[in-house]
Amino acid sequence: xxxxxxxxxxxxxxxxxxxxxxxxxxxxxxxxxxxxxxxxxxxxxxxxxxxxxxxxxxxxxxxxxxxxxxxxxxxxxxxxxxxxxxxxxxxxxxxxxxxxxxxxxxxxxx
Amino acid sequence: xxxxxxxxxxxxxxxxxxxxxxxxxxxxxxxxxxxxxxxxxxxxxxxxxxxxxxxxxxxxxxxxxxxxxxxxxxxxxxxxxxxxxxxxxxxxxxxxxxxxxxxxxxxxxxxxxxxxxxx
Numbered sequence: 001x002x003x004x005x006x007x008x009x010x011x012x013x014x015x016x017x018x019x020x021x022x023x024x025x026x027x028x029x030x031x032x033x034x035x036x037x038x039x040x041x042x043x044x045x046x047x048x049x050x051x052x053x054x055x056x057x058x059x060x061x062x063x064x065x066x067x068x069x070x071x072x073x074x075x076x077x078x079x080x081x082x083x084x085x086x087x088x089x090x091x092x093x094x095x096x097x098x099x100x101x102x103x104x105x106x107x108x109x110x
Numbered sequence: 111x112x113x114x115x116x117x118x119x120x121x122x123x124x125x126x127x128x129x130x131x132x133x134x135x136x137x138x139x140x141x142x143x144x145x146x147x148x149x150x151x152x153x154x155x156x157x158x159x160x161x162x163x164x165x166x167x168x169x170x171x172x173x174x175x176x177x178x179x180x181x182x183x184x185x186x187x188x189x190x191x192x193x194x195x196x197x198x199x200x201x202x203x204x205x206x207x208x209x210x211x212x213x214x215x216x217x218x219x220x221x222x223x224x225x226x227x228x229x
Contacts, residue, residue, distance in 0.1 A: 046216075048219075097162065099145070099214070
């Protein structure tokens with residue numbers, strides 16, 4: 001149950017796009033289409049942003065999109081806004097009713 | 111509106127026990143799998159345990175297996191996590207999280223309760 005690998009930080013200017021990668025193995029990210037993404041502002045609970053690799057829950061702007069290739073999933077934030085500054089975590093189902101999260105990526109809006 | 115309200119956190123000595131509660135409302139509790147996820151201060155999220163919906167089973171992360179027990183009472187819309195043989199590395203904010211039906215993702219989270227294991 002090793003954590004998925006995410007970059008520690010990414011940054012972009014307002015209006016730009018940023019992409020966060022999430023690398024696992026064939027036992028988690030590569031083996032299932034159950035990758036999800038969560039946004040967390042300081043002192044707050046995580047917020048559900050993307051599920052099943054690329055689906056958006058109602059209320060999440062279409063500026064947020066997800067994808068997967070092999071053992072790596074990605075979250076792209078287009079049209080970056082000040083409120084997008086937060087920590088982002090990926091998560092994958094890892095089989096046998098277990099889940100693994102990434103270490104988190106801090107998104108900074110310059 | 112889905113609401114998850116955790117309680118029961120606090121300061122406990124190494125080797126001690128603690129029971130966390132999660133009161134749920136706004137959805138059909140019995141139908142959904144429910145998990146506990148923890149977050150060490152300043153660090154990332156770690157899945158701890160799940161109680162699958164519809165009378166299913168219980169599962170644990172290797173780091174807590176044999177020490178933590180997850181349970182639920184569907185008549186009370188409540189989820190629990192009983193933690194024993196606590197270690198310093200169990201210090202974290204513990205979140206209760208609801209699984210999205212038909213997907214292995216967490217669509218609602220509580221506000222968290224802080225557990226500190228220290229002498």
